[in-house]
Structures are given as structure tokens and as C-alpha cells.
Amino acid sequence: MAAVAEELPMAKALNAGLRAALAADDHVLLMGEDIGKLGGVFRVTEGLQEEFGVRRVIDTPLAESGIIGTAIGLAMRGYRPVCEIQFDGFIFPGFDQITTQLAKMTSRTAGAVPMPVVIRVPYGGHIGAVEHHQESPEAYFAHTPGLRVVSPSTPNDGYWMIQEAIASNDPVLFFEPKSRYWPRGPIDFGQSAAALHATRVVRTGTDVTVIGHGAMVANLLQAAQLAAEEGVSIEVLDLRSLSPVDYAPILTSVEKTGRLVVCQEAPGFASIGSEIAATIAERAFFSLESPVLRVSGFDTPYPPSKIESFYLPDADRVLEAVDRALAY
Amino acid sequence: MADVSPAVQFLSIDGTFAPNEAAEEYLPYLNELSEADHRQFYRDMAITRRLDEECTNLQRQGQMGLWPPSHGQEAAQVGSARASRPQDVIFPSYREHGVALVRGIDIVDVVKVMRGVSMGGWDPTDPKNGNFRNYCLVIGSHTLHATGYAMGVQFDGLVGTGDSSKDIAVMAYFGDGASSQGDVSEAFVFSASNQTPQVFFLQNNHWAISVPVTTQSRTPLYLRPRGFGIPSVQIDGNDVLASYAATRKHLDDARAGSGPSLIEALTYRIGAHTTSDDPTRYQTPEQLAFWVARDPIIRFAAYLRSRGADDTFFAEVKTEADDFSSDLRRRTLELESPDLAVIFDSVYSETHPLVDEQKAWLDEYEQSMKAGL
Numbered sequence: 040m041a042a043v044a045e046e047l048p049m050a051k052a053l054n055a056g057l058r059a060a061l062a063a064d065d066h067v068l069l070m071g072e073d074i075g076k077l078g079g080v081f082r083v084t085e086g087l088q089e090e091f092g093v094r095r096v097i098d099t100p101l102a103e104s105g106i107i108g109t110a111i112g113l114a115m116r117g118y119r120p121v122c123e124i125q126f127d128g129f130i131f132p133g134f135d136q137i138t139t140q141l142a143k144m145t146s147r148t149a150g151a152v153p154m155p156v157v158i159r160v161p162y163g164g165h166i167g168a169v170e171h172h173q174e175s176p177e178a179y180f181a182h183t184p185g186l187r188v189v190s191p192s193t194p195n196d197g198y199w200m201i202q203e204a205i206a207s208n209d210p211v212l213f214f215e216p217k218s219r220y221w222p223r224g225p226i227d228f229g230q231s232a233a234a235l236h237a238t239r240v241v242r243t244g245t246d247v248t249v250i251g252h253g254a255m256v257a258n259l260l261q262a263a264q265l266a267a268e269e270g271v272s273i274e275v276l277d278l279r280s281l282s283p284v285d286y287a288p289i290l291t292s293v294e295k296t297g298r299l300v301v302c303q304e305a306p307g308f309a310s311i312g313s314e315i316a317a318t319i320a321e322r323a324f325f326s327l328e329s330p331v332l333r334v335s336g337f338d339t340p341y342p343p344s345k346i347e348s349f350y351l352p353d354a355d356r357v358l359e360a361v362d363r364a365l366a367y
Numbered sequence: 368m369a370d371v372s373p374a375v376q377f378l379s380i381d382g383t384f385a386p387n388e389a390a391e392e393y394l395p396y397l398n399e400l401s402e403a404d405h406r407q408f409y410r411d412m413a414i415t416r417r418l419d420e421e422c423t424n425l426q427r428q429g430q431m432g433l434w435p436p437s438h439g440q441e442a443a444q445v446g447s448a449r450a451s452r453p454q455d456v457i458f459p460s461y462r463e464h465g466v467a468l469v470r471g472i473d474i475v476d477v478v479k480v481m482r483g484v485s486m487g488g489w490d491p492t493d494p495k496n497g498n499f500r501n502y503c504l505v506i507g508s509h510t511l512h513a514t515g516y517a518m519g520v521q522f523d524g525l526v527g528t529g530d531s532s533k534d535i536a537v538m539a540y541f542g543d544g545a546s547s548q549g550d551v552s553e554a555f556v557f558s559a560s561n562q563t564p565q566v567f568f569l570q571n572n573h574w575a576i577s578v579p580v581t582t583q584s585r586t587p588l589y590l591r592p593r594g595f596g597i598p599s600v601q602i603d604g605n606d607v608l609a610s611y612a613a614t615r616k617h618l619d620d621a622r623a624g625s626g627p628s629l630i631e632a633l634t635y636r637i638g639a640h641t642t643s644d645d646p647t648r649y650q651t652p653e654q655l656a657f658w659v660a661r662d663p664i665i666r667f668a669a670y671l672r673s674r675g676a677d678d679t680f681f682a683e684v685k686t687e688a689d690d691f692s693s694d695l696r697r698r699t700l701e702l703e704s705p706d707l708a709v710i711f712d713s714v715y716s717e718t719h720p721l722v723d724e725q726k727a728w729l730d731e732y733e734q735s736m737k738a739g740l
Binding site: 066136 | 487501520553556560
């Protein structure tokens with residue numbers, strides 16, 4: 040069947056992806072705070088309770104450990120729960136269940152008990168929110184063996200990756216860049232752009248490779264556009280999967296450009312960017328013309344929202360690093 | 368320390384059958400029990416204690432990293448486990464060796480965990496393992512798994528069908544220490560909210576390692592779930608008949624669709640928290656003596672004698688328990704450490720390149736070491 044292109048914002052694309060997953064498998068359940076009647080605080084689950092009923096789309100009590108812990112029990116019973124954590128900074132009451140139970144149940148049972156649980160987490164800044172509503176905690180989860188961690192950057196990836204995450208028999212932390220919930224983008228309902236854990240080249244270039252995930256990708260594309268106007272050719276990669284990382288496209292790109300800048304909203308210390316920088320330094324040492332550079336949020340608590348635009352790396356901060364890379 | 372008399376009790380401390388007022392509503396559940404059932408309770412408790420001694424000895428001899436003894440809690444465990452039906456699903460903490468035994472777990476599989484040769488020990492999905500889930504070492508975490516599982520049972524329509532061979536109840540075991548964990552309160556909330564077919568079985572053994580139950584709660588623990596809308600009962604946990612009858616009723620009610628309930632079994636950890644512990648640092652000899660006088664096995668033996676069990680029966684059980692423990696010892700000593708490479712095999716259910724790369728690297732590294740010799 041020919042692909043039908045339609046422009047949707049990511050929130051609606053995710054909604055369509057969740058609807059497709061609920062329709063495809065009776066064992067898929069959605070659970071979280073305010074996801075039923077209200078449709079979620081970002082309206083990602085809008086209309087789904089009405090369509091699939093209160094048994095399939097569950098408004099839970101307000102307790103994140105309870106949401107994750109009961110999802111684990113439901114997965115043991117053969118269900119495929121998709122949990123919504125309302126905001127990034129509120130995942131920590133569920134951190135113990137995620138890291139000590141969800142991540143380890145499969146290895147604890149020598150593979151007998153898979154954990155097909157998805158945890159959706161709206162994350163990141165740019166929305167003028169108060170404390171705990173703008174964080175990027177993905178590295179905590181990527182550090183934990185047994186979890187998969189992904190983040191879509193476009194509506195099309197939102198539509199497909201949520202379905203692929205739900206189809207996975209492993210637990211998937213699904214980080215949704217909330218500043219990208221509203222911009223529209225085309226959806227190809229016929230075919231996914233890439234496998235769930237694939238890194239994608241989203242703009243080709245020859246001088247410097249820049250890579251990031253989630254909301255950062257739009258930033259990188261803007262930086263590449265600005266650089267092109269000054270005659271610098273930037274290749275932009277969308278990481279998409281933070282655990283596992285698909286290194287082959289990154290290595291191919293770096294072998295071509297000789298320079299890599301890794302970008303993220305999260306604080307830089309012991310982060311996804313650190314891991315990629317270390318790995319590329321190990322594996323592509325002789326291709327590199329300059330050190331791998333990182334552009335990150337500062338290693339401070341996230342600031343009050345009126346100054347978040349100075350805290351978050353923007354295209355200028357990316358280009359500053361690109362200039363440094365080119366200066367070697 | 369309060370005496371245990373207000374709780375449901377059938378057998379007085381000396382083994383006389385003297386149900387108290389609280390026990391009256393549970394009396395009908397004892398009528399179903401044959402003499403053989405009674406003797407099976409004793410056999411289960413005696414074997415549980417014997418295996419506990421054997422495992423403690425094995426740990427002392429360096430054959431196990433750790434052993435958490437269940438000594439003193441045999442009646443609470445065996446009575447409640449014998450009250451469950453085969454289709455019920457059990458979420459233990461990590462001291463429920465008596466429950467494991469009754470549900471059909473090979474105790475060597477428990478030993479594997481404590482010896483450090485296996486992560487979880489047994490496959491909880493294998494029918495031979497009696498729907499007994501794996502031990503959970505993060506205190507209280509599994510109560511939420513039990514509640515989620517029970518929600519799944521509801522979604523599957525296996526509550527209140529009227530078919531007692533089909534309806535499923537879920538039982539989570541935890542202790543007085545766990546009652547302070549947030550997860551246990553969240554399990555109460557989710558369970559009450561969803562009216563799950565579930566029994567919370569709280570063994571109040573009076574100690575969370577060295578901290579007494581009075582530090583965990585200023586109110587009797589069985590009262591706590593009532594604030595969550597969950598009915599509850601307190602029983603003499605050292606009376607195997609009380610444990611059986613109360614659990615029978617509450618599991619039946621859960622299967623029938625009455626929602627969750629909690630049983631607080633008052634018992635006592637006669638031994639240490641684990642073999643790494645020294646209870647003489649925090650427990651007085653008087654406390655110990657008080658509870659040794661309430662030993663669940665001695666009490667039940669006296670009751671069985673009053674019903675006609677003779678020396679021959681007790682000698683048979685002793686032989687059976689000795690045989691069980693020597694078999695356990697022999698098979699423990701035969702356990703071998705797994706190959707390191709197995710740690711990569713079930714981190715994920717689906718392939719994961721990082722894990723695959725590291726497994727391949729380890730293999731290459733080991734080959735290179737051999738080649739270097």
C-alpha cells in the first residue's frame with residue numbers, strides 16, 4: 040500500500056501510534072496519571088480511554104513506584120503495559136522499581152520472565168516550566184543494564200518508535216522531547232524510517248559531524264543551516280537510541296568528516312555525550328582531525344525558566360564547538 | 368512485649384485446642400482437615416526447620432554466602448501456604464522457605480541463590496514450581512508486583528467466576544520491617560483502588576534485623592491497612608491452625624471477588640536475621656525465652672499427640688527430615704559455579720549489540736589467556 044503522508048504534531052503522532060498498538064494487541068495497556076478522561080497533561084493519550092475503555096487505558100493513583108511496580112506484575116501476567124510518567128523530574132519515585140526490578144527481572148529469571156514494559160517520559164526544557172518539569176534524566180537509565188532507552192525527534196519517529204518500543208520484549212524507556220510535541224511533521228504511515236535502535240543521518244555534510252537526540256536534533260539542523268551559509272558543511276546525525284547506541288553510522292560519518300561534536304540538553308558529566316565521545320575516541324582515533332567535543336547543559340540544577348534559553352545549548356553553542364573542532 | 372492472646376488462636380501455648388473468641392468465625396475451615404492433613408502440617412514444619420539448620424550449618428562451613436533462617440516462623444508459613452490452591456500465585460520476600468517447600472520448590476534452587484551460583488534460582492513459570500515467584504531482596508518491592516499481577520488476573524476474568532478450580536488469588540509475603548516501605552503503602556493503595564484478588568500476608572517476626580517492630584509502628588500493624596480501606600485480621604502466627612484457617616478464608620474471599628485483605632501473623636524470628644547477624648547484640652535472653660516457649664512446632668506436636676500421634680510418627684518424621692537434609696547437603700556440595708559467559712545471556716530478551724560485543728570480547732580474552740600459557 041502506498042504511504043500516505045500527513046502532517047501531524049508529535050503529540051498526535053504518538054497518539055496515533057498508541058492507538059495502533061492498542062488495536063493490534065489486546066494485551067497492550069496504558070497506565071498513568073491523568074491519561075484517561077483528561078488525555079494526559081500533554082494530551083498524548085487523548086480519546087484513547089473513550090475508544091478502548093477504562094481497563095485498557097487506566098488512570099492510576101498518583102504514585103510512580105506504584106505505576107511501575109504494578110506494571111511489572113502485569114507484565115509477569117502476560118500484559119504489555121505502557122506507563123506514562125507525567126514529567127521527567129517525577130520519574131525518581133519509580134527509580135527503584137525501574138532499576139532494581141524491571142531492569143533485572145529477565146536476568147534474575149534466566150530469561151524466563153521477559154518484561155515488555157514501556158515507560159513514556161516527556162522530557163527536556165524549552166517550555167517555560169517550573170522545577171522538575173524540564174529535566175533530561177536519560178543517562179541514569181542508559182547506565183542500567185537490562186533497559187533500552189530511545190528518544191524520537193520527529194512526529195514520524197514518534198508514530199513508529201512508540202509502536203516498536205511496545206512490540207519489544209524488553210523494557211524501553213521512551214523519552215519524548217516535550218518541546219517537539221507541537222511542531223508538525225510528515226508521517227509515513229506505510230513504513231518506519233529506521234529500526235528502533237538505529238542512528239540516522241538526517242543531513243549530509245563533509246566538514247564536521249554533529250550528533251544529538253530528541254529536541255536537540257532540530258537545533259543541530261538549524262546550526263547546520265547557519266553553517267552552510269558560511270560555507271561549512273555539517274553532517275547531522277539523530278542518535279534516536281541511547282541504549283544500545285548504533286555506532287556504525289557514527290563511525291562512518293566520522294571517518295568521512297574527521298570531526299565530531301556531541302550535543303545534549305542534559306548535564307555533561309557522566310552523560311550520553313561522554314559515552315559517545317569516549318567510544319569514538321577509542322574506535323576512530325586515526326580518523327579524527329580534532330578531539331571529540333561535547334556541548335551540554337551545565338552541571339548545575341536546571342535553572343528558573345526565564346533563563347533556561349541561556350542554559351540550554353542552542354545553535355550558537357553548537358556552532359562555537361564546531362568552530363573549535365575546525366580550528367584543530 | 369504484649370502476649371498474643373487477642374489474635375486468632377486455636378491452640379494454646381501448651382497445644383490444647385481452645386479456640387478463642389476471635390477464632391470462632393474461622394472454625395469451619397478446620398472441619399475440612401483430615402488427620403493426614405494435620406500430620407502433613409507437622410511434617411512440613413519439621414522439614415522446614417531441619418533444612419534451615421542444615422543451611423545454617425552449610426553457611427558456617429563456607430558452602431553458602433548467606434542464609435536467612437526461618438526458624439520460629441514455620442507455622443505462619445506452612446499454614447498459609449497449605450491454605451493456598453495450586454492456581455494461586457505467591458510473591459515471597461526472601462525468608463519464606465516453608466512456603467517454598469509447600470509450593471514444590473526444590474530447596475536446592477533456593478540454596479543456589481544464597482550460594483551465589485544463580486541469580487534467581489528457579490523458573491517461576493515452570494509448572495513444577497507452584498506459581499512461587501522469585502525471592503525479592505529489595506524490601507517490599509514485590510508487594511507491588513503482586514498487586515499488578517492480581518490486576519492482570521482480574522483483567523483475565525479469573526475472579527469471582529464461582530469455579531473454585533479456576534479463580535485465582537495472589538498472596539504477597541512480607542514482614543514488619545517492610546511495612547515501613549513506601550512500596551507496601553503504594554501496594555495497599557493500588558490494591559484497594561482496583562479491589563484486586565489479593566492477600567497481604569504480614570509475618571510480624573518483631574525484628575527488622577536489629578530494629579524492633581515498635582520503631583516501625585506505634586499501632587498494631589494489622590490496623591494499618593484499614594486506613595487504606597483494606598480489611599485485616601491479626602492471628603497467632605505460631606499456631607499453624609490459625610494460619611491455615613485465616614488464610615483459607617481470606618484467599619477464598621479474594622478469589623470470590625471480595626477484594627484484598629491483610630493477615631498479620633504474630634510470630635518471632637528465633638534465629639538471626641541472616642548468618643551475618645548477631646542477635647545477642649539487641650535481643651534480651653528474656654525475649655528469646657518468651658518466644659521459645661511459644662515454639663510453633665513443639666506446640667503442634669503436643670496437639671497431635673493429644674489426637675493420637677505416637678512416637679513412631681514423630682520418629683518417622685525425624686528420619687524423613689534427616690534424609691531431606693542429607694540429600695540437600697549432598698546436592699549443595701555438588702553445585703558448581705556457572706561459567707561467567709552466562710551473565711550475558713539474559714540481560715535482554717532480544718539481541719543487544721553491547722552485550723553481544725562484550726560476550727565476544729570475553730571469549731577472545733579467555734582464549735588469549737589460554738594461548739599464553
